Amino acid sequence: MRGAPPRRRGKNVGAKVALTLVSVLVLTVTGYAWAAMQGLVNGLTTADVIEGDEGELPADGARDILLVGMDSRVDAQGNPLPEEMLAKLNAGVADGELNTDTLILVHIPNDGKSAVALSLPRDSYVTIPGFGQHKINxxxxxxxxxxxxxLEAQGVTDEKELELRSNxxxxxxxxxxxxALTGQTIDNFASVNLLGFYEITNAIGGxxxxxxxxxxxxxxxxxxxxxxxxxxxTKALAFVRQRHGLLRGDLDRVVRQQVFLAGLANKVLSAGTLTDPAKLSDLVDAIQKSVVVNSGWDILSFAQQMKGLTGGQIKFHTxxxxxxxxxxxxxxxxxIDPVEVRNFVAKLSGKKPSExxxxxxxxxxxxxxxxSNIEGLAGTVSETLTAQGYVAGEVANDTPRQxxxxxxxxxxxxxAQAVADALGGGIAVEENAxxxxxxxxxxxxxxxQQNGSSAAGAPAGGGNAPGTAPRQGGDADEQPITADGVTCVN
Incomplete structure (x- = not known):
């Protein structure tokens, strides 16, 4: 499941969570240790978050899995973590929110011969359907x-029911x-809490x-x-938490998470882990404590489909x-530029990018x-756009929104992006049927803002103007990080 924290939050536990995400994938894609797999599946916590029959192969030719790292101080079953464990994890005091500090979209063609893992930085400014433009986390x-x-307005008072349904x-x-951001249809969902990272890294021996x-x-x-x-x-936690002192800050931290995930995948895919009964038992136990998957996901069938995947066939991008x-x-x-992101994702997934x-x-x-309650705002904005060559359409008041x-x-x-740019940028853009x-x-x-820009239209002081900043994230021509070997990073 999911949530979000401020940039300067000292107790940045989200990065810690990231590293368990691949454990679900790598354990299910190997085809090894079927008895342990059966035990894993029987003990997983599920949530009703995706409609449809996930037992079938996706009709579009590939499975898209959203892996989410939760800043949660409870285990997968909702039990609070012991104080001594929170202290060991340096989790700090809960702020009452569930934050999703790590988001990775995994794209796997139905033939199971490869996988692309795409990182979505937690502070990406995107359109959240129904809520406007905010950080994705x-x-x-x-x-x-x-x-x-x-739910509370409807009279639901049971805390467990409130938590389950609202989550x-x-x-x-x-x-x-x-x-909406990527243009992909999510077929499966898996989330992990911060406890999982600590226990899984220890279970496999680092x-x-x-x-x-x-x-x-x-x-x-x-x-x-x-x-x-x-x-x-704890050393692994520090490795993926560090942002200060890195050349690109959070973006370099994303790369750190990717190489760690790649190393974790490589370690779990190795026979040394999957054929060691003690390690495998510890790994399954750690996953069951910390992982939630969508109801209906036939993981055993998925594992059989993916059993030929090797470390070098898992590639990480941003x-x-x-x-x-x-x-x-x-x-x-x-x-980010939503059109550019969609084209980038399309190219990685083997689709033809939109021209x-x-x-x-x-x-x-x-x-x-x-x-809004600002009198004459629609007329003023329409005149601004017609002065730039756009054709004036309907100008009217509508239902209030935030x-x-x-x-x-x-x-x-x-x-939509061109019109938003004409208004100064920073306004959410989306498709609507x-x-x-x-x-x-x-x-x-x-x-x-009535001066022709939105409240989010300007880059931070000292930054490059929108459209002129160097590309800082993924590039289809970059060498991806893989789970085959060890990549040195900042």
């Missing part, structure tokens, strides 16, 4: 809290957010990593020499980034609706 928490308030809605909100240079950081507790080394437990220090109402975030570019302004009719958004017909996201082809619909909420 807040999608789960926003969906959960809205559902909980609604499921939070998960569904995050799934919808990732689908993971080998490699650093380009020695590093020391008092915030995360990192204190590592240069070169190859095997780490587990989505493209425009500006890693983007100033927003939610604080510093990571700016679409936005039509000329004179070919786009823009309907502008004022959902966040501004620019919508386009399905397949015409580039048109109700919008007529050739039209763009602008819904203006109180967060829209």
């Amino acid at each position: 807040s999608a789960y928490a926003r969906g959960k809290m809205a559902a909980k308030r609604e 499921q809605e939070g998960a569904k909100t995050l799934i919808a957010t990732v689908e 993971v080998e990593v490699c650093l380009n240079q020695a590093t020391k950081d008092p915030y995360s507790g990192a204190n590592f020499k240069a070169g190859k080394q095997t780490i587990s437990g 989505i493209p980034v425009k500006n890693p220090e983007y100033d927003t109402p939610d604080g510093l975030a990571i700016q 679409q570019s936005a039509p000329a302004p004179g070919e786009i009719t823009v309907d502008v609706y004022n959902t 966040a501004s958004v620019v919508q386009a017909a399905q397949g015409e996201l580039a048109s 109700e919008v007529t082809s050739g039209h763009v619909r602008v819904l203006l909420a109180p967060d829209y």
Whole structure:
């Protein structure tokens, strides 16, 4: 399941969680240790978050799995973690939110011969369906809290029922957010809590990593020499938590998580782990304590389908980034281009990237609706756009909403992005089946600034202007990180 924390949060446990995510994948893709697999499946916690028959091969030719790291101080069954374990994990005091600090989309063709793992940085500024534009790691928490308030209004008082049903809605909100961002349909979902990382790394005897240079950081507790080394437990936590002192901050931390996950996959896929009864038993036990999967996922059939996968066939990438220090109402975030992300994901998944570019302004009719209490706002914005060559459409008031958004017909996201850019950037863009082809619909909420830009339109001080910043994230031409060998990183 899912949630989100502030950038300067000292107790950044989300990165710790990330490292158990691959354990579900690698244990299910090997085809080894069927007796242990059966025991694992029987003991997994499930959640009703995805509709449909997950036992069938996906009709689009590939399975897309959303792996989520939860900042949770309970185990998969909802039992609070002991205080001594929280202290060992340096988890800090709970802030009342469930944060999803690690998001990885795994794409596996139905032939089971390869896998692409795509990291979505936790601070990516995206459209959250129903909530406007925010950091992606807040999608789960926003969906959960809205559902909980609604359930309470309906008279639901049982705390266990409230948690179960609101958590499921939070998960569904995050799934919808990732689908809207990537253009992929999520077939399966797996989440892990922070306990899992600690126990899984210990269960398999640690993971080998490699650093380009020695590093020391008092915030995360990192204190590592240069070169190859095997780490587990608290040292592994420090390795994936460190952000200070890294050239690209959070983006380098994402790379750290990827190489650790690759090393973990390599270790678990090795016969030395899967044929060792004690290690396998400890690994299964750790997964059962910390992992939740969607109901209906036939993991045994999936494992048989994937049994030929090897470490070198699992490749890790990161989505493209425009500006890693983007100033927003939610604080510093990571700016991305939704069209670029979709094309990048399409190319990695073997689909033909959209060649679409936005039509000329004179070919786009823009309907502008004022959902705020600012008198005359829709008319003013419509005039601004017509002055730039766009065709004036309907101008009217509409139902109040909290966040501004620019919508386009399905397949015409580039048109929405062009209109958002014409208004100063920083406004959420999304496809909407109700919008007529050739039209763009602008819904203006109180967060829209009347000077022609949104509240999230400017880069952080000292940053490059949107569109001019160097690419900081994934690039289809980059060498991906794989689970075959050890890659040295910052």
